[in-house]
Amino acid sequence: MRKLIYNEAELMIELIKTPKRVTLLMEQQPGKVCETGLAVGDKVKRGQKVGEAPDASTPSIHSPIAGEVKETIPALTPEGHHTTAVVIEGGEADSEPTRGDENFLSSSAEELRSRLLEAGVGALGFKGTACFAPPLSVKVEREIETLIISAIDEEPILILNQQIVREHNDELRTGVELVRRVTGAKKVVVATTPALKPKVGEHAVAIEPVYPNALPQMLIWRITGRPVYNSKEANDKGYAVLSAETVVSMVRALRDGIPVMEKVVTVQVEASGPRNLRVPIGTPLFGVLKAVGCTLAQGDRVIMGGPMRGMAQFDPHMPVTKSTDAIVHQRGHGVTRYLDMACIGCGACVKVCPMKIQVDMMTRYCEYSLLDNAKSYDLDACIECGLCAFVCRAKRPLLQFILFAKNEIQRQEEELLEA
Amino acid sequence: MKDPMLTVSPAPHWHIGKTFTKDSYYTIMALIPALIMGVINYGKGSLGVVGLSVFSAMATEALMQAVMRRPITIHDGNALLIGLLLSFLLPAGAPWWLVVVGTSVAMIVGKQLYGGLGSNPFNPVLVGWIIIRISWKLEMDVDASLVDVASVSGLSPLASLRAGVFELGLRDVMLGRIVGSVGSASLLILLAGVVLGALKVIKWEVSVSFLVGAFLASLLLGPKLFTELNPGSISPITFIFVGHIMLGAFFLAPDNPSSPVNTVGRYLYGFLAGFMAIVIRVYSSYPDGGVIFAIMLLNLSSPLLDRIRPKAVGKA
Numbered sequence: 001m002r003k004l005i006y007n008e009a010e011l012m013i014e015l016i017k018t019p020k021r022v023t024l025l026m027e028q029q030p031g032k033v034c035e036t037g038l039a040v041g042d043k044v045k046r047g048q049k050v051g052e053a054p055d056a057s058t059p060s061i062h063s064p065i066a067g068e069v070k071e072t073i074p075a076l077t078p079e080g081h082h083t084t085a086v087v088i089e090g091g092e093a094d095s096e097p098t099r100g101d102e103n104f105l106s107s108s109a110e111e112l113r114s115r116l117l118e119a120g121v122g123a124l125g126f127k128g129t130a131c132f133a134p135p136l137s138v139k140v141e142r143e144i145e146t147l148i149i150s151a152i153d154e155e156p157i158l159i160l161n162q163q164i165v166r167e168h169n170d171e172l173r174t175g176v177e178l179v180r181r182v183t184g185a186k187k188v189v190v191a192t193t194p195a196l197k198p199k200v201g202e203h204a205v206a207i208e209p210v211y212p213n214a215l216p217q218m219l220i221w222r223i224t225g226r227p228v229y230n231s232k233e234a235n236d237k238g239y240a241v242l243s244a245e246t247v248v249s250m251v252r253a254l255r256d257g258i259p260v261m262e263k264v265v266t267v268q269v270e271a272s273g274p275r276n277l278r279v280p281i282g283t284p285l286f287g288v289l290k291a292v293g294c295t296l297a298q299g300d301r302v303i304m305g306g307p308m309r310g311m312a313q314f315d316p317h318m319p320v321t322k323s324t325d326a327i328v329h330q331r332g333h334g335v336t337r338y339l340d341m342a343c344i345g346c347g348a349c350v351k352v353c354p355m356k357i358q359v360d361m362m363t364r365y366c367e368y369s370l371l372d373n374a375k376s377y378d379l380d381a382c383i384e385c386g387l388c389a390f391v392c393r394a395k396r397p398l399l400q401f402i403l404f405a406k407n408e409i410q411r412q413e414e415e416l417l418e419a
Numbered sequence: 420m421k422d423p424m425l426t427v428s429p430a431p432h433w434h435i436g437k438t439f440t441k442d443s444y445y446t447i448m449a450l451i452p453a454l455i456m457g458v459i460n461y462g463k464g465s466l467g468v469v470g471l472s473v474f475s476a477m478a479t480e481a482l483m484q485a486v487m488r489r490p491i492t493i494h495d496g497n498a499l500l501i502g503l504l505l506s507f508l509l510p511a512g513a514p515w516w517l518v519v520v521g522t523s524v525a526m527i528v529g530k531q532l533y534g535g536l537g538s539n540p541f542n543p544v545l546v547g548w549i550i551i552r553i554s555w556k557l558e559m560d561v562d563a564s565l566v567d568v569a570s571v572s573g574l575s576p577l578a579s580l581r582a583g584v585f586e587l588g589l590r591d592v593m594l595g596r597i598v599g600s601v602g603s604a605s606l607l608i609l610l611a612g613v614v615l616g617a618l619k620v621i622k623w624e625v626s627v628s629f630l631v632g633a634f635l636a637s638l639l640l641g642p643k644l645f646t647e648l649n650p651g652s653i654s655p656i657t658f659i660f661v662g663h664i665m666l667g668a669f670f671l672a673p674d675n676p677s678s679p680v681n682t683v684g685r686y687l688y689g690f691l692a693g694f695m696a697i698v699i700r701v702y703s704s705y706p707d708g709g710v711i712f713a714i715m716l717l718n719l720s721s722p723l724l725d726r727i728r729p730k731a732v733g734k735a
């Protein structure tokens with residue numbers, strides 16, 4: 001099989017023009033939904049807190065521009081959850097004063113955690129991966145045995161974390177110590193590509209740059225030798241994964257006092273190479289695409305996240321969140337389509353599955369909601385990498401079947417709990 | 420400005436580009452050299468058999484799908500391939516009605532009644548062949564129906580082996596210069612199969628183990644039995660180039676829906692099918708059907724073989 005190789009090119013992170021209008025979703029990361037204390041018409045400074053979780057468990061949300069609150073409206077997140085959005089339109093350039101601290105490492109862990117919470121630092125990047133992060137804002141309940149800082153990007157074409165290693169090397173090195181302090185992890189390693197290993201230094205572990213090796217479950221498996229299936233299990237066993245970008249943002253928040261207002265995003269537009277952009281959170285999709293010279297046409301597909309696991313968006317106004325690692329644009333004629341076809345039993349999916357699941361049977365059961373049978377065919381072991389659907393000769397939407405079944409199981413369990 | 424409508428679809432948003440349809444057409448292309456050889460050996464009549472077989476397979480499928488109000492999928496190459504493979508198993512002089520009955524049974528009973536592509540437990544080609552072979556013994560007999568083809572003469576290899584008058588060289592057998600069915604050029608079929616196997620278009624594990632099984636069986640019992648009458652007339656190698664062994668190993672046994680998915684199952688399936696093919700050829704009253712009946716039997720046990728599952732990572 002043609003392997004999906006990770007992108008390892010060097011690609012400068014470019015700044016884009018600050019947008020005039022941002023839409024801040026109150027749900028940006030896994031955790032509690034934030035609430036805003038602002039009302040329409042309030043003036044907002046750059047870096048001012050806009051949203052805050054009710055019980056101080058989830059990082060706050062800050063405005064990347066100065067301006068005025070135009071409206072607070074119900075909105076959808078890129079994953080399709082219902083939430084509230086605060087829309088801010090630009091006015092005078094007015095920033096919150098920053099309160100940096102050069103010697104932050106001498107503060108207590110308690111102190112550091114509350115400052116991180118204030119600065120809105122939480123696991124940046126794909127939501128599914130962010131679930132593997134230790135909570136940075138509260139004390140970790142289960143002691144962490146191994147904490148993996150992922151300086152390798154999860155999906156092919158994505159290249160932001162590797163570039164952050166190149167551009168923010170000092171911060172990353174300081175960050176390793178900081179993360180150890182904040183989470184109390186016994187062992188901290190940095191997973192990276194063989195090429196970047198010398199740059200990372202003593203904590204580095206090289207990972208073969210082939211998809212899906214950089215998915216959190218695979219990283220844990222490759223590094224500790226123990227396979228885990230999901231974030232809950234990882235948590236129970238004392239493993240955690242954080243992206244390099246998160247670690248750097250922690251250092252920047254504590255040392256320079258800059259809250260999280262931007263996200264590095266790899267933008268891949270059809271017929272041109274990827275670009276790395278530092279995008280203010282809340283910038284709409286079409287704004288980011290315009291910055292790289294792409295105008296949307298009828299029938300195009302815009303994906304938030306990587307090509308293997310990202311979500312295709314229907315709304316070009318969907319704002320960038322702290323979970324947006326990539327924006328992939330495909331022209332309408334090049335869009336791959338799934339077919340409504342029976343499995344032909346070719347076995348390609350079984351061969352490609354990194355978890356050695358008999359995918360053909362498992363997904364047949366998923367398709368028809370035979371959940372117990374699906375479970376007996378190792379549905380729980382699936383790490384949702386999407387390789388099976390990538391190779392399926394019948395073009396069956398296998399990953400969709402799997403996610404559907406997992407969702408059904410979760411819903412049923414919740415119903416049982418309620419009853 | 421009105422926003423453009425965007426396409427929304429589930430992840431992943433890339434596809435490797437290899438599809439079942441492409442695989443079918445590759446397989447068909449790989450069979451063309453053997454087809455040409457068949458036409459050279461048996462004359463234009465064989466082209467008629469092949470053409471009719473392909474046409475009637477596709478027409479039956481379209482008709483069935485129209486009757487069942489299902490999307491018509493004759494463009495996916497599967498019906499074409501079934502028609503082509505079935506014609507390879509027929510004598511060049513087969514009457515037209517035999518071809519039509521064979522292909523329509525293959526398409527209707529073998530494929531569509533089970534629910535169409537992917538749901539068929541047996542390879543449709545085999546179903547079609549078995550029905551007409553059992554019903555019209557004389558017309559399916561290559562020895563009887565090829566008497567007026569000038570370029571070949573004598574008896575078919577298997578018949579002459581039974582009669583103890585086998586005297587063909589490996590070369591003639593490999594190139595199909597024998598009394599046989601349209602797809603008798605076993606060397607060309609072998610080469611086509613190797614290419615497809617290397618490209619992973621077919622389940623190569625099945626093909627390899629099929630050949631191993633067939634060779635082992637023919638070493639153990641094939642020629643020994645026949646050479647009692649005519650000692651030393653055929654070697655085990657020649658024995659597996661005779662008949663449909665190559666076609667079975669590369670094109671009939673690895674048929675996707677009717678063969679196992681898991682690796683261990685594939686090896687077992689192929690080996691047993693190959694072995695059985697020789698056993699049936701030697702001992703049964705259908706020497707020409709050895710390969711076909713053997714694969715049919717193993718099709719039947721393929722779900723069972725698929726119960727030998729890989730263990731998911733991290734499961735005890």
Ligand code: SF4
Pocket residue numbers: 352353354355356357359381382383384385386387388389398399402
């Ligand atoms: S998404 Fe498919 S290939 Fe990936 S782990 Fe799950 S079943 Fe296996």
Ligand code: SF4
Pocket residue numbers: 342343344345346347348349350359360363388391392393394395396398680
């Ligand atoms: S790759 Fe698709 S067609 Fe092939 S066995 Fe898997 S699900 Fe079936």
